[in-house]
Amino acid sequence: MTTETDTVKKLSLVVFSGSFEKVHYALVMASAALASGRDVTLFFTMEASRALLAPSGWRHLRTDAQGATATSIDLTYSTRGIGSFEELLSACVSLNGKFMVCEMGLRALGLEDAATRNEIAIETGGVVTFLNDAKQNGEMLFI
Numbered sequence: 001m002t003t004e005t006d007t008v009k010k011l012s013l014v015v016f017s018g019s020f021e022k023v024h025y026a027l028v029m030a031s032a033a034l035a036s037g038r039d040v041t042l043f044f045t046m047e048a049s050r051a052l053l054a055p056s057g058w059r060h061l062r063t064d065a066q067g068a069t070a071t072s073i074d075l076t077y078s079t080r081g082i083g084s085f086e087e088l089l090s091a092c093v094s095l096n097g098k099f100m101v102c103e104m105g106l107r108a109l110g111l112e113d114a115a116t117r118n119e120i121a122i123e124t125g126g127v128v129t130f131l132n133d134a135k136q137n138g139e140m141l142f143i
Helices: 020-035 046-052 070-079 085-094 103-108 127-133
Strands: 010-015 039-044 098-102 122-125 139-142
Touching (some): 020 046, 020 085
16 A cells, blocks of 8 residues: 555646746755655746756846846855756756746747757646646645
């Protein structure tokens, strides 16, 4: 008999914010969950979709820190021993995290024809696709 503790729980993250710090933290949470044996789906939508654009769209995300850029914050994190954006993204990919980008979010920003990063398997879909991917015994977070 399988108990709830025997099943792998799923973490489904809606990555909505276009803030570098919030997208970075979504990758922190996703990589930690993946390393803990959970299944993870990251669903990027609206301004957060820019993080998956080729070659390094995350560098153009806005920041919450006055006068800082995504690149400068990422460098500061790295020098303080915090995983960089690229390291966290690579960890999520190598640990088999699932990446989805919202087709409505891309259309809303006029980015439906923009190239996404080709080293990441990114599924384009809508909210229904994402919700069908989320499991009932999992958790969903909105960032």
